[in-house]
Amino acid sequence: MTTQQLTNQIRQKKSFLCIGLDVDLNKIPQHLLATEDPIFEFNKVIIDATHDLAVAYKPNTAFYEAYGIKGWISLEKTIAYINQKHPEIFTIADAKRGDIGNTSAMYAKAFLQDMAFDSVTVAPYMGKDSVEPFLAVEDKFTILLALTSNEGAFDFQTKSVDGKELYKQVIEMSKSWKNSENLMYVVGATKAEFFTEIRKIIPNSFLLVPGVGAQGGSLSEVCKYGMSENVGLLINSSRGIIYASQEKDFAEKAREEALKIQQEMEHILK
Amino acid sequence: MTTQQLTNQIRQKKSFLCIGLDVDLNKIPQHLLATEDPIFEFNKVIIDATHDLAVAYKPNTAFYEAYGIKGWISLEKTIAYINQKHPEIFTIADAKRGDIGNTSAMYAKAFLQDMAFDSVTVAPYMGKDSVEPFLAVEDKFTILLALTSNEGAFDFQTKSVDGKELYKQVIEMSKSWKNSENLMYVVGATKAEFFTEIRKIIPNSFLLVPGVGAQGGSLSEVCKYGMSENVGLLINSSRGIIYASQEKDFAEKAREEALKIQQEMEHILK
Numbered sequence: 323m324t325t326q327q328l329t330n331q332i333r334q335k336k337s338f339l340c341i342g343l344d345v346d347l348n349k350i351p352q353h354l355l356a357t358e359d360p361i362f363e364f365n366k367v368i369i370d371a372t373h374d375l376a377v378a379y380k381p382n383t384a385f386y387e388a389y390g391i392k393g394w395i396s397l398e399k400t401i402a403y404i405n406q407k408h409p410e411i412f413t414i415a416d417a418k419r420g421d422i423g424n425t426s427a428m429y430a431k432a433f434l435q436d437m438a439f440d441s442v443t444v445a446p447y448m449g450k451d452s453v454e455p456f457l458a459v460e461d462k463f464t465i466l467l468a469l470t471s472n473e474g475a476f477d478f479q480t481k482s483v484d485g486k487e488l489y490k491q492v493i494e495m496s497k498s499w500k501n502s503e504n505l506m507y508v509v510g511a512t513k514a515e516f517f518t519e520i521r522k523i524i525p526n527s528f529l530l531v532p533g534v535g536a537q538g539g540s541l542s543e544v545c546k547y548g549m550s551e552n553v554g555l556l557i558n559s560s561r562g563i564i565y566a567s568q569e570k571d572f573a574e575k576a577r578e579e580a581l582k583i584q585q586e587m588e589h590i591l592k
Numbered sequence: 593m594t595t596q597q598l599t600n601q602i603r604q605k606k607s608f609l610c611i612g613l614d615v616d617l618n619k620i621p622q623h624l625l626a627t628e629d630p631i632f633e634f635n636k637v638i639i640d641a642t643h644d645l646a647v648a649y650k651p652n653t654a655f656y657e658a659y660g661i662k663g664w665i666s667l668e669k670t671i672a673y674i675n676q677k678h679p680e681i682f683t684i685a686d687a688k689r690g691d692i693g694n695t696s697a698m699y700a701k702a703f704l705q706d707m708a709f710d711s712v713t714v715a716p717y718m719g720k721d722s723v724e725p726f727l728a729v730e731d732k733f734t735i736l737l738a739l740t741s742n743e744g745a746f747d748f749q750t751k752s753v754d755g756k757e758l759y760k761q762v763i764e765m766s767k768s769w770k771n772s773e774n775l776m777y778v779v780g781a782t783k784a785e786f787f788t789e790i791r792k793i794i795p796n797s798f799l800l801v802p803g804v805g806a807q808g809g810s811l812s813e814v815c816k817y818g819m820s821e822n823v824g825l826l827i828n829s830s831r832g833i834i835y836a837s838q839e840k841d842f843a844e845k846a847r848e849e850a851l852k853i854q855q856e857m858e859h860i861l862k
Contacts (some may be wrong), residue, residue, distance in 0.1 A: 344695070384691055384698035390706055394664050420715060421654055421688055422742040427615070428654035436660055444689060447717045447737055449744020467717055472692040474719020477765060483751045483758065495747060 323440050323460065325528060328412050329552045331377045336588040339580060340378035340414065340530065342383045342560025343368070343400065349565050351572050355534050361389065361396035366403055368564055371573040373408045374585040380530075381413035383548055393499025401437050412556070413439045414530065417466065420445040420452045427455040434462040438472045441465050443508060443530070458502035461469050463528075468493050468520070471533030489516075493523050506530055511539025511557070517547035526550050528550050535562040541583070545563070545590045553591070559583060593710050593731065595798060598682050599822045601647045606858040608823050609850060610648035610684065610800065612830025613638070613670065614655045619835050621842050623792030631659065631666035638674055638834055641843040644680045645854040648826050650684035650800075671706050671707050682826070683709045684735065684800065690715040690722045697725035704732040710762040711735050713778060713800070720769050728770035734775055735799075736765050739788070741780025746811045759786075776800055779818070780807025781827070787817035796820050811853070815860045823861070829853060 332338045345361045354360045369379065381400055386393035404411050415433040420426060421444065426444075433442040434456070443462035446458055456464040469479055469489040479489040484495075496505055509520060511533035520529070529548060533539040534557050541557060548555055563583075567575035602608045615631045624630045639649065651670055656663035674681050685703040689712065690696060696714075703712040704726070711733035712728055726734040739749055739759040749759040756764075766775055779790060781803035790799070799818060803809040804827050811827060818825055833853075837845035 382691070382695055384695045384702070387702040388698040388706075390666065390702070391661060391664050394661050398661065418691055418715070418718075419688065421652070422740070425652055427652045428658040432654070432657040432660070434695070436658075445688070445715045445717050447715050447748060448740050448742060449749070450749030451742050451744040453744075470692070470718050472718060472721050474721040474723075477719030478717060478753070478758065478762065479719070481753045481758075481761070483748070483753050488748065488751075488753065488758070491751070492748065578818070 323412055325552065328377065328528070331410055331412070333591075335374065335377055335584070336554050337375055337377055337584040338361055338557055338587055339376045339381050339583050340556040340558040341368070341372055341376045341580065342378055342416070342532075342558050343381040344560045345396075345447065345564070345576050346385060347389070349568065353568060353570060359392075359399065359561070361393065362399045362403075364397070365400045367573045368576055369404060369408065371577045372563070372580045373411060375580040376411070376576070378412040378414055379404055380416050380558055382416040389521055400439050401439055405438055412452055413441070414465065415439040415442040418443050418445050420448050421569060422448065423451045423455055426452050430459050432455045434459045441506065443467065446496070450495070453496070454500050456497060457504045462504065465530050466492065466505055466507050468507040469473055469509050469516055471512045471539065475510060475513070478589055490519065490523060492518065497524070508532065511541075511544045514540060514547055515544035517544060520552065521548065526552060526554060528554050528556060530556045530558060532558045535559050541586055542590065549590075557583070557587075593682055595822065598647065598798070601680055601682070602823050603861075605644065605647055606861055607645055607647055607852070607854040608825050608827055608857055609646045610650050610826040610828040611638070611642055611646045611850065612663050612686070612802075613649055613651040613831055613834065614629050614830045615666075615834070616655060617659070619838065621838050621840060627778050629666055629669065630667045631656070631663065632673075635666070635670045637843045639674060639678065641847045642833070642850045643681060645850040646681070648682040648684055649674055650686050650771055650828055652686040654723060655793050670770060671709055675708055683711070685709040685712040686717050688737065692718065693721045696722050700726045700729050704729045707708045711776065713737065716766070720765070723766070724770050727769060732774065735800050736762065736766055736775055736777050737781050738777040739783055739786055741782045741809065744778060745783070760789065760793060763790065766792070778802065781814045783813075784810060784813035784817055787814060790831075791818065791820065796822060796824060798824050798826060800826045800828060802828045805829050811856055812860065819860075822858055827853070827857075838852070
């Protein structure tokens, strides 16, 4: 997928919503536990109920690894289902990987080629040669952690490195990496005032924005400071949508929550 | 396992060697490809041939994820085999994970509890609340990336943050985290002169040291600057040992290479 195709999808659906598929068996409707693959069943129903309101889905790999082999089967079935049934959707493996070159290449193979996600999230701590193997995969995106939505973001990311915050150094340096046109960035919604500064460095790059809703970030604030000409934002919501109800009406309630956000987005896009 | 038990094992085996189980199907002896689970078969033979010379095994998860479900099955079988047959061995899931709190807790469950690794490597970029869920698991260790062995280590890790290199800030700050006694650190062998500085901050913590051999680091240099009273070092070698031969004699040749390193270590421990 190209960023142009992503922007087209956003304009068409009047939405830049990404739904986080962070499935916890303790939180899904209990009647699904009797099915063969409850995680996949849950995802399938959520996807079918929301795919016209969202432009991206983002399974966080931790929630699948926590169930071992079964979890990995659910993850593979989920991405295969999205790619087959809703090929216009942008998919994100929220894996936060990163290792030395030949090892990162293995992760790139796993997520971008074999499972055929459109993108994968990557941690920047190990620098250029840990990220470039992901960037080398054609027509795919690497979403680099810049400024995350958690408290610990202030431990290192906002510290001054040679007179400039680390997250800004990460973004600036990443622009010089090979195939940097395949980069997007994670920027937490809980720090809306930082978007102005970030847009000075990367005016057009897509930003994946967690932290709206459950973590307290404001959609309108993020859009005010972070929206670019090609929209350039994917706003993630996980728990607020997928766990809107734990009863048999969970799909309906998830759709209602997604619709609320989509309508707010439609209003902003005008 | 406690660090005391790890040190006891080191004294007994006269070795602080960690063997990296980074299995690539293109590099293992071709006759193994006919077996049902070539990765596990390879690991089993390597482990049986070297377990008295090594104190730790470290599968890098990327090499397993690259083979999808099959790879995860091989990984689970490998860790189960070590835990059952050689319970004295210290095991490291080289996964370089890290995410917001509730998500890191999922990774901790997967690696430290369900698969029962003794430790897992974790990236520090997201700060305290991304690491503490790993530290919370009793009798287990979190091996934090401090200074890695790759070129990209100089992109951010060695940059000055408020007058002190980022990797030192990471180590210093990590000492204040809850259950910080469960921390170990990754420090690359390619930067032996940095060990002196690191030992000023953490005189006794165990350091997992990649980069000896294939990546050019020197064992004697690392020990000169990095060894603590309780040894405090786990020196990793992967390719140099496990791919010493790609023929039917691969186990024998792997043992020969491990023995060379063990003998060098025995000499140093005197």
